[in-house]
Amino acid sequence: MIKLKNDRLLRAIRRQPVDMTPIWIMRQAGRYLPEYRVVRQKAGSFLTLCKTPELACEVALQPLARYPLDAAILFSDILTIPDAMGLGLQFLEGEGPAFEKPLHSARDIQNLPIPDPEISLSYVLEAVRLIAHELDGKVPLIGFSGSPWTLATYMVEGKANKAFPKIQTMIEEESQLLHLLLQKLTDAVSLYLSAQIKAGVQVVMIFDTWGGMLNTPQYQEYSLQYVKQIIANIAATNLTSQVPVVLFTKAGGQWLELMAESGCDVIGVDWEVSLADARKKVGHKVALQGNLNPAILCQSEATIRAEAARVLADFGDGCGHIFNLGHGITPDVPPENVAILVDAVHTLSARN
Ligand code: CP3
Secondary structure, three states, X not given: OOOOOOOHHHHHHOXXXXXXXXXXXXXXXXXXXXXXXXXXXXXXXXXXXXXXXXXXXXXXXXXXXXXXXXXEEOOOOOOHHHHHHHHOEEEEOOOXXXXXXXXXXXXXXXXXXXXXXXXXXXXXXXXXXXHHHHHOOOOOEEEEEEOHHHHXXXXXXXXXXXXXXXXXXXXXXXXXXXXXXXXXXXXXXXXXXXXXXXXXXXXXXXXXXXXXXXXXXXXXXXXXHHHHHHHHHHHHHOOOOOOOEEEEEOOOHHHHHHHHOOOXXXXXXXXXXXXXXXXXXXXXXXXXXXXXXXXXXXXXXXXXXXXXXXXXXXXXXXXXXXXXXXOOOOOOOOHHHHHHHHHHHHHXXXXX
């Protein structure tokens, strides 16, 4: 592994002292940046942007050119795996992701291939190599995947549907079949994250965006069980690199203790959680990432600084905090407000 010039993120993950609290922002490369919109226009679509490694590399680096962020994240999407499984990913303007061929029958699930990432996701791995090369150790590069549960919700529903009617019915009526799907996705995600590590990412993050819709026994059975397998699989295939894992379950604040037992190194939390409480519950086991409400970034400079101070104070003194939003940044955020936030976090947390 290359030597990092800025290793605040990795030190915070290991709960070691840092000179300032590291900060990066979920969806930091995206539509709130005018330079992103230019490249996306040039690419023609978001998916073409993801599938063109030179352009994915360019946009991944854009937020780092503007702000002194402490990490870069691969530019891609969680739905590349189902796309590689043959479902035909599309992004409809204003409607979000949709599949041309969602899963309808048991046979669709039985026939799903487990993609070899070196073949059908090679464009992602090429983007990782390009971004890592361009970063040249300036900051760590984060790779990512969706959790099997979150990927399954999109694959079964066909598109984002916050009531999740089809997958709810599967839990009731076809749980064996759902488990077959989740196991296939677990194998696919394990291979995919291991390939990203081999290509040069130094941290991986698992996004369980829809885990929070489940009840506690369901969360353990349909989501966390598979996340645990992935963490064990990537640890076993990357014995020498020991790449840390961040687990983010949106609306998962009631399961912090369960998540801390998963083998992850960091738990990402949304703004419903108090960092002080979370730290009391799990801070002896894992680092914490979060948790400013993204809506604050549309407020005044004074509010942004005050809220940054509040989040830092909520975590309190000591090691193991990675500042982030509690969910992705939204397209309506004025870019200068991100500069204010990064400055506030760094200056307010500076230790001499
Ligand atoms: O954090 C980063 O900067 C890395 C890039 C990243 C994207 N998507 C880029 C993106 C990451 C980590 C994701 C993850 C992702 N994708 C998740 C999990 C995280 C979360 O937010 O909960 C989910 C659920 C998806 C699926 C997805 N992709 C959705 C729901 C959408 C939004 C659709 C919309 O129009 O609002 C996307 C599109 C997407 N992914 C964009 C970006 C920059 C916007 C695409 C565009 O330019 O139009």
